[in-house]
Amino acid sequence: MVGLLLGAAALWGASRLAWFAENRVAGVRGTVLHTETGAQAAGALVPLAVLALAGVAGMVATGGWARRVLGGALVLAGLAACWVAVNGLRTDGYPDGAPVAEIYVGHGLAAFGGVLVVVAGVLGLRGATRMPRMGARYSAPAAKRSAAEHDYDLWDALSDGRDPTAGR
Structure with a gap:
């Protein structure tokens, strides 16, 4: 569950960093540097972070086959986050003054968050029957x-x- 929390935080943090930069013609102002955050360039980052956060509550509240289904959904969400992180990443062609380091950190943070969500989903799949669920302590x-x-x-x-x- 800590992996899901860290994965959600990494995905949300990646959505706040710059992911894209290019020079654009802005009419009277001439050519200006245009940047987009991860949330603007890859709209799936924030929903995937929310899904990972909701997965924490789901892993606590469910058990058995429902936890396995949730674990599978989290694995798919983590893989989607990894795909979003590598899709569109380029290694050259950035304009002068572009926050290249921030772009790489943003993509890397999203990939790291995706891997954490995948690992947490796999652990949820493997330990679906062994992990206690909410309220199980009070059942007779x-x-x-x-x-x-x-x-x-x-x-x-x-x-x-x-x-x-x-x-x-």
């Missing part, structure tokens, strides 16, 4: 349920006019 074990059913049998015998202790 089977032995206690059978004792409660025994109590119901005693009351049912009394209701029917029979002595529940006669056969013991």
